[in-house]
Amino acid sequence: MKLNSNIKIKGAHVLLIPYEKHHVPKYHQWMKSTELQELTASEPLTLEQEFDMQKSWREDEDKCTFIILHREKFEETNEEIASMIGDTNIFIADKEAERGEIEIMIAETWARGQKLGWQAVILMLMYGIQHIGLKIYEAKISLSNNISIQMFKKLGFVEISLSEVFQEVTLERHVTDEWKIWLQKQCEFKIEKYKN
Template sequence: MKLNSNIKIFGENVVLVPYRELHVEKYHLWMKSEELQMLTASEPLSLEQEYQMQKSWREDEDKCTFIILDKIKFIRDGDEIGAMIGDTNIFIKDSDSSTGEIEIMIAEKTARGKRRGQEAVILMLLYGIKDINLKHFEAKISLNNLISISMFQKLGFEEISRSDVFQEVTLGKTVSGEWTEWLHKQYLYKIQPH
């Protein structure tokens, strides 16, 4: 999405930056992991396909993706590649552009269990509400990804549907002023030019 192509979102522990070509090789290495493929319901892509996918996420108006950086590493070293820990994205689902499907992946095992994913999701939700004007969010999660299911439930998402065929659950949340205010209280949120 071109809307997010020139910004960085700073939180307390993470920084969200647009998914650019320079991130693709490390992202491609992550996605060779069978564990990540299973948790994200993804198929392995060739490096060339990954570059095409990155371009699609950057150019298509219904897709918004950010790479998640460890803020301390990024500020200390100024190196986006070395600070990469995962990604988060929103896919605009409906014709009136009011519903976004949100996804999160913390690929670096050393960054897991530290609430970096939760912080990145909150920053992405706030961006979706304020800058994309989304009114409803959905998250489709593998039934065996109990950590992600629990995290989204703690953020107020509730089960909408369950598919035994696809082995996933769909959680949803409608945006309200009260919920948006609660999200703002969880983490600092600051947008800067990239």
């Protein structure tokens, strides 16, 4: 989505930046992991396919993605690639209904268990509400990914369906004024211009 191609979102411990071509090789390395493929219900892609996917996420109006950086590491090193820990996406599932599907992945094992995914997903939820105009969120999560299921339930998502065939659960959350206020209290949220 071109809407987010020139901005970054700052949280207390993470930065969300646009997914650029120079991020693709590291992302491709992550997605060779069978664990991540299973947790994200993804198929392995060739490097060329990964570059095509990055271009699609950048240009298609129904997709919004950010790479998650570890903020402290980036501020120490000023190196995006070394600071990459995962990504977060919104796919506009139904523009008329203002419904978006949200995803989060913390790929770097050293960055897990620090509430960085929690913070990144809240930033993405807030961005989707304020800048894309979403009113309903859904999250489709592998049944084996109990950590993500519990995180989204803590965010107020409720289960609406379970697929034994695809081995995934679909959770949903309607945006309310009270929830927006609650999200804003969870973490710092600041949008700045993104520069390479």
